[in-house]
Amino acid sequence: MDPIARIKAERQDARDLDDPNADLCFLALSESGKPSVRTLVLRDITADGFTLFINKTSPKWSIIQANNQAEMLIWYTNSQTQYRISGLIEELAPSFIEHNWHRRPTASKYMDYSYASLGSQSSQIDGRDALVGHIDGLKEKHREEELVTPESAAGIVLRPEVIEMLDLNMPHRIHDRRRFVLTDGKWRFTQLMP
Ligand SMILES: Cc1cc2nc3c(=O)[nH]c(=O)nc-3n(C[C@H](O)[C@H](O)[C@H](O)COP(=O)(O)O)c2cc1C
Numbered sequence: 770m771d772p773i774a775r776i777k778a779e780r781q782d783a784r785d786l787d788d789p790n791a792d793l794c795f796l797a798l799s800e801s802g803k804p805s806v807r808t809l810v811l812r813d814i815t816a817d818g819f820t821l822f823i824n825k826t827s828p829k830w831s832i833i834q835a836n837n838q839a840e841m842l843i844w845y846t847n848s849q850t851q852y853r854i855s856g857l858i859e860e861l862a863p864s865f866i867e868h869n870w871h872r873r874p875t876a877s878k879y880m881d882y883s884y885a886s887l888g889s890q891s892s893q894i895d896g897r898d899a900l901v902g903h904i905d906g907l908k909e910k911h912r913e914e915e916l917v918t919p920e921s922a923a924g925i926v927l928r929p930e931v932i933e934m935l936d937l938n939m940p941h942r943i944h945d946r947r948r949f950v951l952t953d954g955k956w957r958f959t960q961l962m963p
Pocket residue numbers: 793807808809810811822823824827828829830890891
C-alpha cells in the first residue's frame with residue numbers, strides 16, 4: 770500500500786462529501802524541547818511531500834529554521850482514519866509561492882501586507898480595530914490588482930519519512946495500525962498494536 774496515494778484518495782472523498790476539514794492539517798513543531806501545534810491549510814499532496822503556505826514573520830518560521838523536524842496530523846472523519854506524518858521541512862522555491870500567491874483570497878493578501886507594515890504574525894497589536902483600520906488603509910493605498918508577492922510569503926513542504934496510519938473503520942472495532950517507512954524510495958510497513 771502507498772500511504773500517500775491513500776491519503777490523497779481519502780482527501781478527495783472528504784472533499785466530495787464537503788467535509789470542511791478536508792483541506793486542513795495540524796502541524797507540530799518543537800523548539801528547544803517546547804512543542805507547539807497549529808492548524809494549517811494543506812495546499813497540496815504529492816509523492817514528494819505535503820505543501821503549506823506560511824508567512825516568514827511568524828514564530829513558526831524561526832522554529833523551523835532552528836529545527837526542521839516536524840509531525841503533521843491529518844484526521845479524515847468519513848474514513849475514520851488518522852495519519853501522523855513525520856519528516857523534514859524544506860522551503861519551496863520563491864517561484865512556487867509567486868505562482869500561487871495571487872490566487873489567495875483577497876483578505877489573506879492584505880493580511881500578508883499588514884505583517885510587513887503593522888506587525889509580524891503573532892505579535893501583539895493595540896486591538897482588533899487597529900488591524901481593521903490598517904487593512905482598510907492598505908486597501909485604499911493599493912488596489913488588489915497592484916499587489917505583489919511579499920518576500921515574507923513562503924511555501925514549505927514536509928518531506929515524509931515515516932507515516933503512521935490508524936484506521937478505525939475496521940470490522941469488530943479491531944483497528945488497523947501501520948507504520949510506513951520510506952526505504953530506498955519505497956514505502957514499507959510494519960503492523961503495530963493499535
Ligand atoms: C482553519 C485554519 C486554517 C489555517 N491556515 C493557515 C495557513 O494555511 N497558514 C498559516 O500560516 N496559518 C494558518 N492558520 C493559522 C494558524 O493556525 C496559526 O494561528 C498562525 O499561523 C500563527 O501561528 P504561529 O504562532 O505558529 O506563527 C489557520 C488557522 C485555521 C483555524
